[in-house]
Amino acid sequence: MAYRETEKMRQRKAEARKRIVDCTYQCVAEGGFRSARVTRIAGLAGVATGTIYRHFESREDLFAEIFRLATQREVDKVAEALASDGNAAERLERALRQFAERALKGPQMAWSLIAEPVDPKVEEERLAYRKAYANLFEKAIREGIEEGCIPDQDARQSSTCLVGAIAESLVGPLSPTQTSQATSTTEDNNDPLVNSIICFCMQGLTGTRR
Amino acid sequence: MAYRETEKMRQRKAEARKRIVDCTYQCVAEGGFRSARVTRIAGLAGVATGTIYRHFESREDLFAEIFRLATQREVDKVAEALASDGNAAERLERALRQFAERALKGPQMAWSLIAEPVDPKVEEERLAYRKAYANLFEKAIREGIEEGCIPDQDARQSSTCLVGAIAESLVGPLSPTQTSQATSTTEDNNDPLVNSIICFCMQGLTGTRR
Numbered sequence: 001m002a003y004r005e006t007e008k009m010r011q012r013k014a015e016a017r018k019r020i021v022d023c024t025y026q027c028v029a030e031g032g033f034r035s036a037r038v039t040r041i042a043g044l045a046g047v048a049t050g051t052i053y054r055h056f057e058s059r060e061d062l063f064a065e066i067f068r069l070a071t072q073r074e075v076d077k078v079a080e081a082l083a084s085d086g087n088a089a090e091r092l093e094r095a096l097r098q099f100a101e102r103a104l105k106g107p108q109m110a111w112s113l114i115a116e117p118v119d120p121k122v123e124e125e126r127l128a129y130r131k132a133y134a135n136l137f138e139k140a141i142r143e144g145i146e147e148g149c150i151p152d153q154d155a156r157q158s159s160t161c162l163v164g165a166i167a168e169s170l171v172g173p174l175s176p177t178q179t180s181q182a183t184s185t186t187e188d189n190n191d192p193l194v195n196s197i198i199c200f201c202m203q204g205l206t207g208t209r210r
Numbered sequence: 211m212a213y214r215e216t217e218k219m220r221q222r223k224a225e226a227r228k229r230i231v232d233c234t235y236q237c238v239a240e241g242g243f244r245s246a247r248v249t250r251i252a253g254l255a256g257v258a259t260g261t262i263y264r265h266f267e268s269r270e271d272l273f274a275e276i277f278r279l280a281t282q283r284e285v286d287k288v289a290e291a292l293a294s295d296g297n298a299a300e301r302l303e304r305a306l307r308q309f310a311e312r313a314l315k316g317p318q319m320a321w322s323l324i325a326e327p328v329d330p331k332v333e334e335e336r337l338a339y340r341k342a343y344a345n346l347f348e349k350a351i352r353e354g355i356e357e358g359c360i361p362d363q364d365a366r367q368s369s370t371c372l373v374g375a376i377a378e379s380l381v382g383p384l385s386p387t388q389t390s391q392a393t394s395t396t397e398d399n400n401d402p403l404v405n406s407i408i409c410f411c412m413q414g415l416t417g418t419r420r
Binding site for chain 1: 328329330364368370371372373374
């Protein structure tokens with residue numbers, strides 16, 4: 001009997017945790033980390049505020065988990081694009097384009113992941129994930145150098161240039177202060193923006209005018 | 211009499227403020243914002259901890275001021291390099307190279323300004339200053355397009371690519387976790403690193419293989 005009750009409690013606890021995580025994710029996607037107040041999350045998740053602190057040591061720990069969840073999804077997408085068909089330069093271009101397009105389709109969440117001023121604890125995650133992106137790009141650049149479609153270069157350094165260029169160039173267009181402008185932009189209108197970022201990145205890598 | 215005393219008090223207050231700012235600057239340059247504890251700053255400045263809070267509302271406000279002071283110095287240096295001789299492409303290359311070299315010569319402060327996880331209040335300053343760099347680069351790119359030494363492109367977007375590429379590619383080399391490695395590096399040994407960053411940036415801008 002005691003065992004079965006414990007199992008039930010565990011399950012209930014896991015469900016509450018999942019609801020807290022889902023509702024926090026939703027809050028951040030709608031208004032950024034800044035607007036994700038613990039009382040609001042608790043209300044949405046249907047739990048007491050204190051329950052949140054039984055699952056997460058602090059608001060920052062909860063946010064760090066949301067950051068990891070959302071960013072890992074993007075890292076996986078980049079890895080997927082880099083594992084697709086074509087030579088390394090084509091795959092890199094596809095991965096960069098997809099990253100930018102996905103960001104522009106979910107601008108609030110993308111801005112929160114890329115640039116929103118956050119607590120140092122969440123910022124640590126951001127630094128770690130930038131390394132994860134760079135590692136993926138570095139591997140693809142090395143493959144491109146071997147294949148001969150990318151000129152010989154310091155693949156590690158170029159990978160961080162790519163990460164910086166694509167992230168920073170999206171900060172302005174994604175910024176919530178430009179949201180009215182961004183939301184009025186149709187998908188097609190993002191093309192020139194994405195194209196100019198990709199152009200810079202691929203020229204930087206290959207030294208070939210596009 | 212009353213007037214002269216007030217003047218003296220004002221002067222003493224200004225001197226104390228300056229000492230607090232100078233000592234905070236020194237602490238950050240030595241060990242980053244994280245290590246700059248208010249008690250330590252007060253000790254170095256020879257004031258009571260409470261005095262610091264008479265001059266700055268919070269530790270974050272004090273840090274934001276240090277951030278502005280230190281970053282404005284670098285922005286001015288970039289502006290200076292962009293106003294020097296040569297065509298716009300040459301001036302941009304000079305400005306980027308100088309930025310990277312100055313960062314690698316003062317790696318702890320540069321890391322704190324570029325990448326150290328900081329309070330959102332300081333992070334806001336970082337976002338603002340990235341825009342200041344981008345504005346300078348954008349102007350130079352426009353000049354280069356007019357001069358014909360840089361191909362036609364979205365100058366605004368390319369300027370943010372430059373800011374991102376140079377900042378992100380310095381994060382790893384400047385990181386305190388790599389400090390033992392960085393400090394053992396002589397100035398000359400930074401050349402390949404700086405060269406590879408500049409190569410990516412200038413290729414990105416011009417599409418011409420270097």
